Amino acid sequence: MAFDTTGFEQTDSGRYLPISEHGLIGDLRTTALVGTNGTIDWYCCPRFDAPSVFGAILDAERGGSFELAADVPTRTRQFYFPDTNVLITRFFAADGVAEIQDFMPVADESPEVARHRLIRRVICVRGILPFRARIAPRFGYGAEAHTVSLEGHVAVFRSPSLTLALTATAPLETDGVDVWSHFKLLEGDAVVFALDQIGDDVPARSCPRAEAEEQFEATVRFWRHWLAGSRYQGRWREMVHRSALLLKLLTYAPTGAIVAAPTTSLPEQVGGERNWDYRYMWVRDAAFCVYAMLRLGFTSEAEAFMGFLFERMRDTAANGPLQIMYGIDGRTELPEYALPHLEGHQGSAPVRVGNAATGQLQLDIYGAMIDSIYLYDKWGQPISSDGWEDVGMVADWLCENWDQPDEGIWETRGGRRNYVYSRLMCWVALERAIRMANRRGLPADLPRWRQTRDAIYHQIMRRGWSSELGAFVQSLDDGELDASLLMMPMAKFISPTDPKWLSTLDALTKGLVSDSLVYRYNPATSPDGLSGSEGTFSICSFWYVEALARAGRLEEARLAFEKMLTYANHLGLFAEEIGPTGEQLGNFPQAFTHLSLISAAFNLDRALG
Incomplete structure (x- = not known):
């Protein structure tokens, strides 16, 4: 592996992670692939078979992605929070250790189910680490144009077929197409990004740190309660x-x-x-x-x-x-x-x-x-x-x-x-x-x-x-x-x-x-x-x-x-x-x-x- 100037790990080709270098999260309606470099490079909304919003795994230039990683060279490790589908990507750098907790809350049949909220919580667990994020959706398999409006900590991406809202507890900036964020975390600090599908019945809604913690705990409980129904007690x-x-x-x-x-x-x-x-x-x-x-x-x-x-x-x-x-x-x-x-x-x-x-x-x-x-x-x-x-x-x-x-x-x-x-x-x-x-x-x-x-x-x-x-x-x-x-x-x-x-x-x-x-x-x-x-x-x-x-x-x-x-x-x-x-x-x-x-x-x- 080599590093580019942003600190993201690259494959030998410099553009694609291997297929196996990914984990999967989802909400029983759709899923997202998260790379070991912290990038979401496959996400279809609002269903499995909908056109992709992030599709960089199929085209590194035109597919779209949600990059999130330390802004310095790092080693990364990835694992699932035990007995769940909550994915943890850890970054090890010279000056600190941090992790991204990626998950999608599993909603009931209320209107909230249509939000398909995707939460990315970044926590510094040791030392100090600078981070950067780049949210670059490409709607309709990269074929639909979109606009971005930014008001404070909320960015709204609008395309003819889908509207997404990104809320963050870190400062956001935009170039009119993509949204960026740069922030530094001290030990114990956390930043939350939440990406929602919004519409007439599902307005944009912030995701403060306390709510992200509640959603994390609820998602962990959901998966552990479900898995507790397994009767398998064998060797594997x-x-x-x-x-x-x-x-x-x-x-x-x-x-x-x-x-x-x-x-x-x-x-x-x-x-x-x-x-x-x-x-x-x-x-x-x-x-x-x-x-x-x-x-x-x-x-x-x-x-x-x-x-x-x-x-x-x-x-x-x-x-x-x-x-x-x-x-x-x-x-x-x-x-x-x-x-x-x-x-x-x-x-x-x-x-x-x-x-x-x-x-x-x-x-x-x-x-x-x-x-x-x-x-x-x-x-x-x-x-x-x-x-x-x-x-x-x-x-x-x-x-x-x-x-x-x-x-x-x-x-x-x-x-x-x-x-x-x-x-x-x-x-x-x-x-x-x-x-x-x-x-x-x-x-x-x-x-x-x-x-x-x-x-x-x-x-x-x-x-x-x-x-x-x-x-x-x-x-x-x-x-x-x-x-x-x-x-x-x-x-x-x-x-x-x-x-x-x-x-x-x-x-x-x-x-x-x-x-x-x-x-x-x-x-x-x-x-x-x-x-x-x-x-x-x-x-x-x-x-x-x-x-x-x-x-x-x-x-x-x-x-x-x-x-x-x-x-x-x-x-x-x-x-x-x-x-x-x-x-x-x-x-x-x-x-x-x-x-x-x-x-x-x-x-x-x-x-x-």
């Missing part, structure tokens, strides 16, 4: 609880939807085109999330998502397939387009908003969805009569439509294929529906469901198995490996000690695993319609741990799990992928990875006894 409690806190942070409270990640277009390969918008609710991801939440004892989160899911099923069950993803408010249209005025993280273009994969057919989502309903029916609340009607419609639709090519779990853009994983999850959907019908005595066309379930099983065994490779393969009648098949024993399709499965596990270990890290597939031999390469996929790495544990290979499983934990960032957070030298790649932090961490920790812990 700290990592599991950090993952749980993240999953809660990625939940959109008004609907119960869970976003796949709070960011868009962070690259799977620096300089490449594999850049996608993950600020939406994937049925697959959220359904797996229900499993993780139920395992830990958070039934209200599972219940909220189930309500969201059944609404989507009622909208579409009688008219064809579900979408693979929805907006956090349930909307179905998520048009994908590029933002050519943004250069992308470290020059990784294009920057995309929306997601064209919405229109893909991915048959595996039905298995994840009905499995989550089955688990909720078993561990949460019994399924309602209306809910069972929806499940029945989906099962009947699958009986007609399972045997066709689709785009598959990895959302490839190279055309549809007969993916074995898609068949596997169709089998799961029907098998779980049959279980529910039998256990509850519910009406169902069981002969048809059983016949279809068994036909899928036989097709996978006959055409999804390669005698030459000694492994189950990516697509029917081909010879490519795919890490999604690590789900086969977890889905209870095959015994984890079945000779065919153990042979598959060995083949996957040889062909796709690198130091506990797992590639999804080999794009060189299995083209996916995109150029470039990618890193190892972290969810697959945790699936690998669980597959080893279920196969009885506990020493291998534990070592692989402990190795994976070393790839987390300094806060215990994971992006979607891990690059060749251990760098984090892709959208960050990713829900799918953390829910698979919870599952792997739970099952490995149980196997170890």
Whole structure:
């Protein structure tokens, strides 16, 4: 690391912090990424999927940021206030030590919920330190002009789509576009910055030091009270609880939807085109999330998502397939387009908003969805009569439509294929529906469901198995490996000690695993319609741990799990992928990875006894 003249730490490129050098705060409606240098360089207001206000992580010049740091060279360290999503960034300088406490109060349903208050409290804990702040919003992904009006300690930023008010207990100045502040703190001194969305019903309001202290304590209480509901007491409690806190942070409270990640277009390969918008609710991801939440004892989160899911099923069950993803408010249209005025993280273009994969057919989502309903029916609340009607419609639709090519779990853009994983999850959907019908005595066309379930099983065994490779393969009648098949024993399709499965596990270990890290597939031999390469996929790495544990290979499983934990960032957070030298790649932090961490920790812990 080097320092520029302002005292901010810089990467070798001088413009971007690595993806992993960030922590996340939020209020269950939106989030902000805070760098280890004290800069907020990603913040969308008022929701996860709103246009960015601070987007410097995607364009250091045009994206906008909220810089706050010591005005001298420093070392920094970052951590979460214990058992919370309150983030602390500490600055160590020759003459003193100070810290920034970043958090967003979690409001109730009063008008205050629309404020989305973001509080940054700077405290000098030793010696003396000068600080500087630069608040430079760039509205509408950096495409909207704005004005600034400054009256004393309140600055109001106005754009056509959004108005924000910044209040501070330190002097402010403006150049008409950005706002600046310079101040010096002695030991025990504190300065507070509060950024609010304002409007007709939410006027600008100051945030004096006493109120900031009250809000800090209330936010700490909220997160600790929520986390106290966890039942997990295993070996990896700290990592599991950090993952749980993240999953809660990625939940959109008004609907119960869970976003796949709070960011868009962070690259799977620096300089490449594999850049996608993950600020939406994937049925697959959220359904797996229900499993993780139920395992830990958070039934209200599972219940909220189930309500969201059944609404989507009622909208579409009688008219064809579900979408693979929805907006956090349930909307179905998520048009994908590029933002050519943004250069992308470290020059990784294009920057995309929306997601064209919405229109893909991915048959595996039905298995994840009905499995989550089955688990909720078993561990949460019994399924309602209306809910069972929806499940029945989906099962009947699958009986007609399972045997066709689709785009598959990895959302490839190279055309549809007969993916074995898609068949596997169709089998799961029907098998779980049959279980529910039998256990509850519910009406169902069981002969048809059983016949279809068994036909899928036989097709996978006959055409999804390669005698030459000694492994189950990516697509029917081909010879490519795919890490999604690590789900086969977890889905209870095959015994984890079945000779065919153990042979598959060995083949996957040889062909796709690198130091506990797992590639999804080999794009060189299995083209996916995109150029470039990618890193190892972290969810697959945790699936690998669980597959080893279920196969009885506990020493291998534990070592692989402990190795994976070393790839987390300094806060215990994971992006979607891990690059060749251990760098984090892709959208960050990713829900799918953390829910698979919870599952792997739970099952490995149980196997170890």
